[in-house]
Amino acid sequence: MMKKSILVACMILMFVSLGFTPAFDRETVYQGSTIEALLAGNYDGVDTVKNLKTKGDTGLGTFAGLDGEMIVVDGKVYKVAKNGKVTVEGDAVQTPFYAVTYFDADITKKIAGTEIKLDSLKLELDKLRVRNDLPYTIIIKGTFKVIKVRSTGPYQQPYPLLSDALKEQNEIVYSDISGRLVGFWLPDYLGNTNAAGYHLHFLSDDIEKGGHVLDLMLTDAEIRLDETPKMHIQFSPYPTKPLKKPDNYKAL
Template sequence: MAYNEVFQYSIVSALMDGVASRGPPIAHILEHGNHGLGTFRHMNGEMIVLDGQVYQMKADGSVVHIDPQNTITPFATVTRFQPTTTRRATVVGKVGLEALLTELFPKARNHFVAVRIDGVFRKVNVRTAGGQTKPREGMVDVCARQTTHTFEGVKGTIIGFRCPQYVMGINVAGDHFHFITEDRQRGGHILEFETEGDVDISAAQMSRFHLELPTEDDEFNDAELKLQAQGIKAVEG
């Protein structure tokens, strides 16, 4: 794939319906991108793809560097990231980042935007999901058992995407970000954050979207895949 094209395996509505026991090896996902988000089999933890390396952020707060050949994913979104816009700025909260991205990309309301932020963070609040406890357990129930962690005065990286409203259910509409510390020891799905002064922000607007759906997967074939917009908003924070 070319730079700044979105590749996605499966859809968020499948996770909402508990479709999370099968999927391709993560090595297949990395053929399409080096920057992204996702989850692991049975929704066990949060995935961050940073510079082509894959990390699993677990509910206990620990982080594991993943072997992409021997680990599968039921859902992931990646791109071959090449920033088209950079900015140094202080960002206070997800609302502040939302406003900054809108300023940087005023004509991207109906496009995807890939984002990376590097620097020191005054505070980062994250959550991580512990995974399914029974087959076909949906994401709302899985995330009801999520754990939260707060990191203060840490250096690290935020990776994520802004997705247009019309893809809700296919992906997560709006801003969706994961965080990992510079030492790759802590991280999770961002609930809120604040930078310690200026940080380096790089981003790219994207207009090409590639979707690969599961095949030979009875869970996916049997799932209703009805849009659960409020449930998605609740679990994604």
């Protein structure tokens, strides 16, 4: 037994010395900071895009200074700036808040030949979910008759509260466009940690348009859900200022 323990310890030391890092669990949502910290205006970076990409290939968030909307899809990290421009972000870019996972669809459904508004889409997703106490990662590839999105920022210190920053958001409406919705459904008990309910970001197929979804009407869609039973939160490396008065963030 002693020899086996020594062997295991030596292997761990060898992996560390050679620069190997443990693989991240595909059944875990990895999150940086909390929605309550973001609500309080903590917009300094807690992690880099480079590190974020090792933890998942699908997700969302924002960038340091509340600089636009983050969309993570197919392992790439995109930013939708306040003016609506989409860029691929470099490894050194910082993020104050994110949630990502490795996407493996557990539930799929196709919808065709009908017009579905946002409220009806949420009801459809409600029916597809097996459980109401676990996170679900969502990818919906579809054609949209209309979709309304927003983005905001960037800000410099002293940062405003998120509720004040969103009063200055830029809203854009796109018509007859195809793309993907990427995001999460989270149960209410996680509401101080992340946005409870549905939180979806949009990225067009031509990678030129996107943002946080405010409203939509889709005509065709392929829905995929990934039930993700575990969550890992990386808290900020710096002391975050507290939220001084009750607030909440309902994404949709």
